[in-house]
Amino acid sequence: MAAAARVFIRGAHATLSVPGAGKQSSARSALLKLSPGCSSRLKTQQRHAAHFTFQPEPVTTQYGPTQKMNLFQSITSALDNTLASDPTAVIFGEDVAFGGVFRCTVGLRDKYGKDRVFNTPLCEQGIVGFGIGAAVAGATAIAEIQFADYIFPAFDQIVNEAAKYRYRSGNLFDCGNLTIRAPWGCVGHGSLYHSQSPEAFFAHCPGIKIVIPRGPLEAKGLLLSCIADNNPCLFFEPKILYRAAVEQVPVDSYTIPLSQAEVLQEGSDVTLVAWGTQIHVLKEVANMAQEKLGVSCEVIDLRTILPWDTETICKEECFLNLEAPIARVCGYDTPFPHIFEPFYIPDKWKCFEAIKRMINY
Amino acid sequence: MKMVGSEAESTGSARPARCAPGAEDTISPGLITSSDRKKKSTASQLPQRRQLQHWHHVSSQAAHQQQPFDSSLEKPQFPGASAEFVDHLEFIQPNVISGIPVYRVMDRQGNIINASEDPQLSKETVLNFYQKMTLLNTMDRILYESQRQGRISFYMTNYGEEGTHIGSAAALESNDLVFGQYREAGVLMYRGFPLDLFMAQCYANADDLGKGRQMPVHYGSKDLNFVTISSPLATQIPQAVGAAYALKRENMNRAVICYFGEGAASEGDAHAGFNFSATLECPLIFFCRNNGYAISTPTNEQYRGDGIAARGPGYGMLSIRVDGNDVFAVYNATKEARRRAVAENQPFLIEAMTYRIGHHSTSDDSSAYRSVDEVNYWDKQDHPISRLRHYMTARDWWSEDDERSWRKQSRKTVMEAFERAERRLKPNPELLFTDVYEEMTPSLDKQRESMFRHIQQYKEHYPVDLYEK
Numbered sequence: 045m046a047a048a049a050r051v052f053i054r055g056a057h058a059t060l061s062v063p064g065a066g067k068q069s070s071a072r073s074a075l076l077k078l079s080p081g082c083s084s085r086l087k088t089q090q091r092h093a094a095h096f097t098f099q100p101e102p103v104t105t106q107y108g109p110t111q112k113m114n115l116f117q118s119i120t121s122a123l124d125n126t127l128a129s130d131p132t133a134v135i136f137g138e139d140v141a142f143g144g145v146f147r148c149t150v151g152l153r154d155k156y157g158k159d160r161v162f163n164t165p166l167c168e169q170g171i172v173g174f175g176i177g178a179a180v181a182g183a184t185a186i187a188e189i190q191f192a193d194y195i196f197p198a199f200d201q202i203v204n205e206a207a208k209y210r211y212r213s214g215n216l217f218d219c220g221n222l223t224i225r226a227p228w229g230c231v232g233h234g235s236l237y238h239s240q241s242p243e244a245f246f247a248h249c250p251g252i253k254i255v256i257p258r259g260p261l262e263a264k265g266l267l268l269s270c271i272a273d274n275n276p277c278l279f280f281e282p283k284i285l286y287r288a289a290v291e292q293v294p295v296d297s298y299t300i301p302l303s304q305a306e307v308l309q310e311g312s313d314v315t316l317v318a319w320g321t322q323i324h325v326l327k328e329v330a331n332m333a334q335e336k337l338g339v340s341c342e343v344i345d346l347r348t349i350l351p352w353d354t355e356t357i358c359k360e361e362c363f364l365n366l367e368a369p370i371a372r373v374c375g376y377d378t379p380f381p382h383i384f385e386p387f388y389i390p391d392k393w394k395c396f397e398a399i400k401r402m403i404n405y
Numbered sequence: 406m407k408m409v410g411s412e413a414e415s416t417g418s419a420r421p422a423r424c425a426p427g428a429e430d431t432i433s434p435g436l437i438t439s440s441d442r443k444k445k446s447t448a449s450q451l452p453q454r455r456q457l458q459h460w461h462h463v464s465s466q467a468a469h470q471q472q473p474f475d476s477s478l479e480k481p482q483f484p485g486a487s488a489e490f491v492d493h494l495e496f497i498q499p500n501v502i503s504g505i506p507v508y509r510v511m512d513r514q515g516n517i518i519n520a521s522e523d524p525q526l527s528k529e530t531v532l533n534f535y536q537k538m539t540l541l542n543t544m545d546r547i548l549y550e551s552q553r554q555g556r557i558s559f560y561m562t563n564y565g566e567e568g569t570h571i572g573s574a575a576a577l578e579s580n581d582l583v584f585g586q587y588r589e590a591g592v593l594m595y596r597g598f599p600l601d602l603f604m605a606q607c608y609a610n611a612d613d614l615g616k617g618r619q620m621p622v623h624y625g626s627k628d629l630n631f632v633t634i635s636s637p638l639a640t641q642i643p644q645a646v647g648a649a650y651a652l653k654r655e656n657m658n659r660a661v662i663c664y665f666g667e668g669a670a671s672e673g674d675a676h677a678g679f680n681f682s683a684t685l686e687c688p689l690i691f692f693c694r695n696n697g698y699a700i701s702t703p704t705n706e707q708y709r710g711d712g713i714a715a716r717g718p719g720y721g722m723l724s725i726r727v728d729g730n731d732v733f734a735v736y737n738a739t740k741e742a743r744r745r746a747v748a749e750n751q752p753f754l755i756e757a758m759t760y761r762i763g764h765h766s767t768s769d770d771s772s773a774y775r776s777v778d779e780v781n782y783w784d785k786q787d788h789p790i791s792r793l794r795h796y797m798t799a800r801d802w803w804s805e806d807d808e809r810s811w812r813k814q815s816r817k818t819v820m821e822a823f824e825r826a827e828r829r830l831k832p833n834p835e836l837l838f839t840d841v842y843e844e845m846t847p848s849l850d851k852q853r854e855s856m857f858r859h860i861q862q863y864k865e866h867y868p869v870d871l872y873e874k
Contacts, residue, residue, distance in 0.1 A: 132654070159654060165684055170677030173643025174685075180632065180644065181582065181651035197673070204637050205644070213625050213633035214616035215840045250841045274843040303846070351846045 094232065094284065095391045096324040100291045101261045107294035116286040118260035118293045119148040119225070122267040123186065125297040127156045130184050132221075133271075135161045137171055137188030145190060146227055146286050172198035172224060176206050176276075179221035184271060189226040192280055193240040198224075206276040207251030220274030225267070228256065228280035229321055230389055235382035238283075241320075243349045246278060253277040253302060254349040258323040260291045265300030266347065273302060282320040305353040311342035314399055317357060319346045322390065329395040336396075339403055368405035371398040504711030507758055508738060509728035513787050515795030524733055524740075528802050534575065534732055535797060536811065538567035538790050541591045543815045544600065545763070547823055548607055548621075552767040556827060557607045561622045565730070565762030567591050568789025569694050572735025573757075576743055577662060582648055583631045584641040584663045587622055588694065588761075592664070596629040600819060604826030611873050616840070617832040638669040642678030642691070646752075649687035653750055660747050661689040662739075667756075668699025670713045679720040682752035690742045691722075691754045694729065696761035701774040714756035722754050729757030730789040760787070831872040834860070 103110060113121060126133045135149060141163045143150035153161035164171050168189055175187035189195045195202075202224070210218035230239045243254050253275050257263035263281065270277035282289075308323070309330060316326045323345050330341035346352060373390040381388050474482045481490060510522045517523045526534075545562040552560040563570065570591025577583075583592055590603070605612035607621035615625060615633060625633025632641070632648075645663035652659045669675060670693055682689060693713040697704055710716065717724025725742075727734045735757055742753035760783040764771045771780070797803035838853040839845065860867050 132651070134650075134654070162685070165677075165680045167677045167680065169673055170643045170646075170681050173640065173674055173677060174647035174650070174681050177584075177644030177647025177649075178651040179647070181648035183647075183651035183654065185647065185651075200637060201640060201643070201674075205635060205640050208635070209633075210843065211840045212615065212619050212623070212635060214614050214618060216614055216625050216627040217633055218843070220843055253842075351842070351848060354848060 094288065095386070095389055096321060097328065098259065098285060098289045099324050099327050100289070101259060103292040104261070104294070107265075107298035108296045110292040110294050112290060113260050113264075113293040114285075114287050115260045115263055115281065115289045116147045118264040118291075119267060119281060120150060120152065121293065121295065122264040122271070122297075123149060123152055124155070125268065126184065126186070126271055127152060127160060129297065132182060133160065133184035133186065134178065135186045135188065136164050136174070138166055138190045139163060140188050144188065146281075146283065148188070148225075148281075148286075168194050168197040169201055172201040172206070175222050175224065176201060176209070176219045179219035179276070180209070180217055183221060185219075185222045186271065187222065187224045189224060191238055191240075191283075192226040192228040192242050193237045195224075195226055195242055199245070202246065202252065202276075202278070203249045207249050209251075209276075211251060218274070219276050222276040223267070223270045223279060224277070225279045225281060227283035227286070229282045229284060230380070230385065231284045232385065233382065234283075234380070235385075236379045239380040239385075241280070243278070243280060247350050249350070251275070252350065254280070255302060255347065256280045256282070256320045256349060257347070258282075258320055258345055259285065259289045260293050262300060262345075262347070264293055265298050266302070268297055269299040269302050272299060277302075280320070284321055300347075303348045303351050303353055305347055305356040306345045307356065308343040308345055309341070311340040313340045314402060315342045315344065315357075316395070316399075317344045317346055319349065325390070325392050326395060329392045329399065332392065332396050333399050337400060337403065339399060341399070368402045371402055373398045499710055499715075505714045505724070505726045505756075507726050507728050508734050509731045510733035510737060511731050511792055511796060513730075513792060515792045515799065517796075522733075522737065524737055526733075526736075528800075530575070531793070531797060532802065534571050535790070535793050535803065536815070537591065537595050538571050538732075538793065539811065540815045540819070541567055541570070541594050542790065543812070544590075544594075544603060544819050547816075547819050548604075549763075549767065551607075551823065552621075557621050559621045559767055560607065561587055561766045562763035563588055563590055565760045565783055565788065566694055566696060568732040568793070569692070569729040569735055569757045569759055571595050572732040573662065573664075573690075573692055573739040573755075576736050576739035577660065578658075578743075580630055580657075581660045581662060581743070582645075582652065584645040584648070584661065585631065585634055586638065586641065586665045586669055587634050587636075588666065588696075589664045590622065590624065593624055593626060593629060593631050596626075596631065598624065598626055598629055598631070600822035601825060602626075604822050605829070608826045608829065609831060610826055610829035611832045612826075612829055613832065616836045618836075639665055639672035639674040639678075641665070642669075642672075642674050643681060645689055645691075646678050646682040646685065646687050649682065649689035649752075650685055653686075653688050658747050659688075660743050661687075662692055662743075663689060664692045664694060666699060667693060667695040667697075667704060667713055668702060668707055670716075671707055679716065679722060679752075679754070683721045686750045687752055688746040688750050689752050690739065690746055691752060692739070693754070693756045694759060695756050696729075696759045698761050698765070698771075698775070700765040700769060701771070703774075712756055712758075714754060717754035722752050724754040724756070726756045726758060729759030730787055730792060732789055732793055759789075762788075833873045834869075 123135060127135070135152065139145055140149045140161060141153050141158070149161060164174065171187050171189065175185040178185040189198065206219050206222060210220070229241050243256065246252060246254055253270065253273060255266050255270055255277060257266045267279055270279050308327065311330070314333065316330060318326045323343070326343050330343050333339040333341050344357060346357065373395050375388050375390065476482065479490065481488060510517060510519070512518055541563055545564060548557065548560045549562050551557050566588060570589055574592040574595035579596065585592065601612065602614060603624065606615055606624050609617035615623065620636070623634040623636070625631060635641070642663055642665060645661050649661040652661060663678070665675065679691065682691070695704070695712060699707055712726065714724045714726040725738050727738045729735060738755050742755060746753050762780055762784050794803060834856070835853060838849050841849060860869060
């Protein structure tokens with residue numbers, strides 16, 4: 045309601061400023077005055093706070109001087125480094141020219157030219173197909189899909205073409221120079237079509253790589269690795285972290301290896317595995333488990349979904365040594381809901397409860 | 406929320422951004438607000454004008470230059486279209502009865518109609534055209550038969566469309582990049598792909614450049630700039646556009662040609678490719694082989710408009726329809742399109758009308774959906790090979806003896822290549838596991854080892870002797 049009230053208030057101002065609106069506008073502002081509830085934002089109408097607290101990486105000097113960047117700025121930085129060092133690199137997709145709907149490409153067109161940072165028509169299958177062709181012809185092609193929820197028109201090009209290009213041609217041709225980036229995951233109000241995490245659809249497609257970072261420092265290094273990698277890569281960026289996640293990020297290029305999971309903290313009782321935003325949830329859950337249950341949790345960030353680091357996650361024949369069945373804590377088998385998001389997401393309480401049940405198994 | 410024109414260079418003086426009040430408040434947290442946008446510089450630098458052509462096409466200048474809006478003018482001010490107002494209601498009638506005419510150089514008997522259109526190619530060149538078309542025809546007959554006899558698993562012939570392959574291939578430079586669909590073997594043959602490698606791919610033997618991974622006729626050659634064929638239709642179309650864009654940036658005067666059938670042109674990827682090529686100003690030729698059928702689906706069930714050529718203007722693309730059975734018409738159109746595509750950085754659409762004389766593939770029996778009489782008409786009375794032969798014989802460039810001995814020789818070379826290919830072993834099964842990624846992954850390596858252990862243990866159940874070790 046508060047959100048709706050916010051819109052109403054702005055809408056009333058707009059009406060008042062339009063010449064000739066006259067009587068209508070006064071009726072509208074009268075309506076507003078009649079609803080005292082709209083002005084109160086303290087009750088349950090308040091929009092739900094984020095379900096996690098972003099936990100920044102410690103500052104590192106191993107890659108040279110750093111600068112405070114949020115997630116979208118770290119992406120811009122990676123793209124900037126790429127365009128500077130690789131004259132064949134081009135960035136394209138819907139709305140990337142003015143800076144992108146999430147500001148990931150701000151300033152790049154002015155800096156590197158309109159032939160290198162450009163809008164495409166509104167057509168995901170075209171964006172990916174175009175990207176494949178550019179990569180085949182030798183350019184470093186960086187395609188943006190505006191939301192991961194819209195990647196499906198490009199599914200054929202990704203799965204039937206990009207992933208199989210090298211194999212089917214006997215290594216005569218490949219599109220290893222292609223990287224596809226897309227905003228990913230829940231954002232608090234995204235609902236069905238601005239919240240999806242579609243990596244599972246691609247996770248069993250040999251020939252592509254799928255990478256999901258947990259923060260700005262990781263994102264820049266992993267994105268640069270994807271761009272450098274000679275295989276087509278999908279890079280999903282947790283949109284809820286675009287502004288919320290701020291870290292000290294190296295200004296120069298650096299890479300973080302693909303297909304290597306990272307053990308963020310070691311533990312002896314329970315292993316927690318996640319990627320993207322959920323890492324921050326699990327870090328908190330690990331603390332809760334330690335404090336409230338005395339349970340020692342190992343937290344692992346998978347980072348690369350495909351090909352995934354089986355060695356780190358699952359030591360050979362580890363399934364024989366588990367003392368409880370594996371628990372999957374995720375959204376329900378429904379489309380991603382709007383108003384029910386607080387109930388839908390695998391928040392820290394659900395994860396905590398899963399640990400509790402697990403140790404009492 | 407885009408700025409009109411969305412290019413700083415093309416907008417005139419700063420004007421209020423086209424966003425509703427309160428839009429700053431909308432979903433996307435990263436969205437640049439209207440106040441941010443006004444600060445952006447709006448240098449007014451006119452884009453390079455394209456040469457105006459005598460052929461009509463939607464002017465692209467309007468798309469680039471946006472004059473300031475002026476409501477005192479009785480002319481539409483909409484950013485999306487630059488036409489005039491009209492005050493009576495009338496729907497535009499699509500013209501399918503007398504649509505885009507078919508350009509040809511020779512009549513069906515091989516006589517030049519308009520001497521100024523004769524490309525006047527040398528005897529050597531024309532003989533080469535003829536020999537490539539007939540060699541392709543011979544190879545098709547032998548490989549089709551070999552599938553019927555169970556020697557290869559599948560085949561697709563090119564009967565009736567040889568003119569579209571040879572005429573267009575001859576008009577390109579050897580380093581122009583070719584994206585095909587599956588019925589363009591003549592393009593590869595014209596460029597010099599040896600019979601042994603055609604056969605190797607069809608037999609999937611150890612000489613196959615594709616390492617035995619795909620069904621027959623899925624050819625590819627890096628040396629000859631022919632991108633490996635894939636089965637899904639029309640996927641190559643937007644890829645060709647991306648490749649053309651990359652080649653444009655390289656500035657090496659290379660073009661891209663993209664072949665597809667009239668059926669594949671119905672795919673969304675075709676629409677995507679056409680639109681991208683025009684908006685992104687790419688040097689490429691879209692070459693549609695309209696052969697009357699997509700397997701059993703005739704053209705009147707594939708589209709209702711005036712074929713594929715009529716779609717070009719809808720995208721702002723220069724388009725032409727040609728007689729695909731007239732190798733000189735195909736040659737002329739492709740040559741001119743190629744020259745201009747590279748010189749002007751814009752795409753061209755060529756719709757080559759032809760007829761698919763053969764079945765769709767060895768899995769098809771076209772007598773189920775068309776009459777033998779219909780097929781015979783094209784085979785006997787309007788065939789690219791016989792038309793060119795008449796042109797040659799009229800100039801005493803080719804005699805009955807030449808024909809007899811060439812047919813004998815080409816059949817002999819095809820048969821020899823065929824026999825060699827048949828004797829050759831298949832590739833080592835370890836090639837099942839390579840090239841998935843550039844590098845071998847630990848899990849694939851494990852799977853490979855597991856497979857070999859398994860085969861070792863159960864070898865009597867696997868055809869190991871047919872494969873290289």
